[in-house]
Amino acid sequence: MHPLTVSAAFLAISSAFLLYGLSYDTRQLEARIATQEREADRARADIAVLKAERAHLARPDRISPLARKQGLEPLTDRQIADFAAEADIQTGAIAR
Template sequence: MHKFLNSMLVIAVLISGFALYSLEHATRGLERKVAKLERDIDSEVETTRFLTAEWSSLTRPDRLRVLAEKHLGLTTIDPRQVVKLDEIGQKVPAEPIVQLEAKGMDPIGAIIEKMR
């Protein structure tokens, strides 16, 4: 009876040891996976910070003003250009001064072609 009980206990210890080893191996694998994910998250956070700084640099009003003047021929708004809604009819002519479509000109298309 003691031999049977001892052999069952030995088998139970071996099974427990194997289960414990398997659990430890799985835990180490998950730890490596978590560490990799943390590194990936840190990398993404750093990339986001870099892109946010670059976006802030690219959308600076003074930079955009210079680019608008250089490439689009735009200037800042003159305060005399701002009118009340009921004054628009007095300021804008009824007919366009130049009929661009009739002449076959497209000023925006010309600007885009110059930029290419």
């Protein structure tokens, strides 16, 4: 056989193996990306469920009776004013 024919055949076979390897690696990467996308979608769905649960649990009409059973009452204006005055005293903001 002619050396040029042998080298061309060797080059064709080696490039076929190289392309097969690249194709295999590409398929692996695509599978990994698909898995990560599924996990991200699942995480987004879980986040949406958790936000809905938090919104349900934080409803004032649900919390108010529970708080009253424990003896808690809504804040009054006096309590807010007392807190503000106390904070001023602690920081030294009141003129002496």
